[in-house]
């Protein structure tokens with residue numbers, strides 16, 4: 387086990403935020419509370435004015451925001467606007483600004499960043515945080531407490547850019563980082579976020595089309611409320627996640643259809659179905675037990691092979707944590 391290592395010097399004093407919705411607004415509020423200088427641009431004026439009252443420096447355009455040369459510029463627009471925002475940022479970003487994002491799909495976003503020529507200063511990010519609400523008025527610094535963030539590492543990721551984003555996330559944003567390639571991220575998030583949104587939506591659709599709809603809705607209690615909560619997300623937002631991550635979502639949906647068909651067949655034939663439930667119970671138990679924030683080892687990102695080391699570690703599980711003044715990259719080896 388490697389026990390000691392730290393990479394120093396990744397300080398973040400000024401952050402720019404593009405789009406003050408639920409996540410951009412929550413990030414801005416939290417950073418202001420942590421004493422970080424926050425600059426922002428938002429397509430509509432009321433949210434920008436509200437943020438200004440909350441201590442954010444407002445900008446009238448993305449060009450003006452880029453000219454403030456934030457240490458990190460975080461892009462948090464709706465997914466459907468991300469490519470346009472990336473193009474606009476690429477045209478104006480300057481100095482040593484590192485660009486990151488908060489989109490829930492990473493292949494599409496990192497491809498757009500590469501296409502716009504941003505690769506050298508871009509690190510994809512995804513905070514696994516949120517609610518079914520939207521807009522600056524729904525934003526809340528607390529939803530980021532201890533949030534798990536995915537950061538993407540690619541063969542051309544810049545080490546200092548990666549460390550600066552990791553320092554922001556694990557420092558003032560109070561999060562924990564897991565590292566993945568964009569494709570691995572998208573496969574994992576299809577399972578734990580995108581497809582669950584589809585199932586929640588379908589649960590509502592099933593009731594909506596049933597003869598007993600009214601009575602069913604009148605009787606709905608805990609399981610239906612919990613199972614459908616995320617279906618309260620704006621339909622366009624859910625649609626964009628699923629469409630932009632179709633490559634990873636489709637195989638999971640097909641697998642789910644096959645599982646449910648097998649279950650229905652077994653029930654119809656009066657065959658045993660215990661295995662279906664036992665297998666799920668086992669996953670649920672390991673989910674409760676998982677403590678990925680407990681690092682088993684620490685590595686220093688100072689050799690030539692740092693990217694490979696990170697990506698390699700992705701296969702067994704990897705967490706980036708932070709001391710207050712330094713960033714440590716910790717590799718957690720999953721039990722064999």
Ligand SMILES: O=C(O)C(=O)C[C@]1(C(=O)O)C=C[C@@H](O)C=C1
Nearest residue numbers: 490513514515516517518579616
């Ligand atoms: O808690 C919720 O309401 C969410 O939907 C948050 C949630 C998720 O867990 O799926 C949704 C999308 C984000 O990209 C990350 C997190």
